[in-house]
């Protein structure tokens with residue numbers, strides 16, 4: 210599976226709620242500071258990643274081209 214867009218987390222805005230890491234653990238994980246980060250950009254379909262973007266309370270998950 211290869212997505213056409215690259216997802217990233219704007220860590221400064223992350224609330225550490227862990228929602229994204231719980232929903233899509235193959236894409237997101239929590240770092241040593243308990244902030245979310247992307248560890249595998251192709252770990253889920255773009256539609257699933259978009260769902261995580263839409264439900265992120267910090268509005269801090271973005272596509273790189275946006």
Ligand code: SF4
Nearest residue numbers: 223224227229265267
């Ligand atoms: S859903 Fe958003 S606020 Fe919550 S951990 Fe993930 S990136 Fe951070």
